[in-house]
Amino acid sequence: MGDAGEGLIDAESRIQERMEDLSRERLQGRAARIKNPEEVRALESLRLARTELEGQLTATSHERRRAQIGQALEEVDRRISAAMGPGPATPSPKKR
Numbered sequence: 324m325g326d327a328g329e330g331l332i333d334a335e336s337r338i339q340e341r342m343e344d345l346s347r348e349r350l351q352g353r354a355a356r357i358k359n360p361e362e363v364r365a366l367e368s369l370r371l372a373r374t375e376l377e378g379q380l381t382a383t384s385h386e387r388r389r390a391q392i393g394q395a396l397e398e399v400d401r402r403i404s405a406a407m408g409p410g411p412a413t414p415s416p417k418k419r
Contacts, residue, residue, distance in 0.1 A: 369406060370403065373399045376399065380392045380396070
């Protein structure tokens, strides 16, 4: 019965090692997706600014102020697009 107990302990240790490997791989995958924390913070800040401007737009009735907020929203959208960079759906310009 001693051999069976050792086999069970070996199997449990292999399972534990595999679980640790999977956990480590998951953490590395998340770290690879976040390239630059400063860029992530900037993008989140722009998204929050956009949300705030949308709230102001719905609460404002004065047309000139609404136009200003609309222009600010366009600028924030432009900056968000620039911060996200070209995605896979955006074809890069061909060089001649």
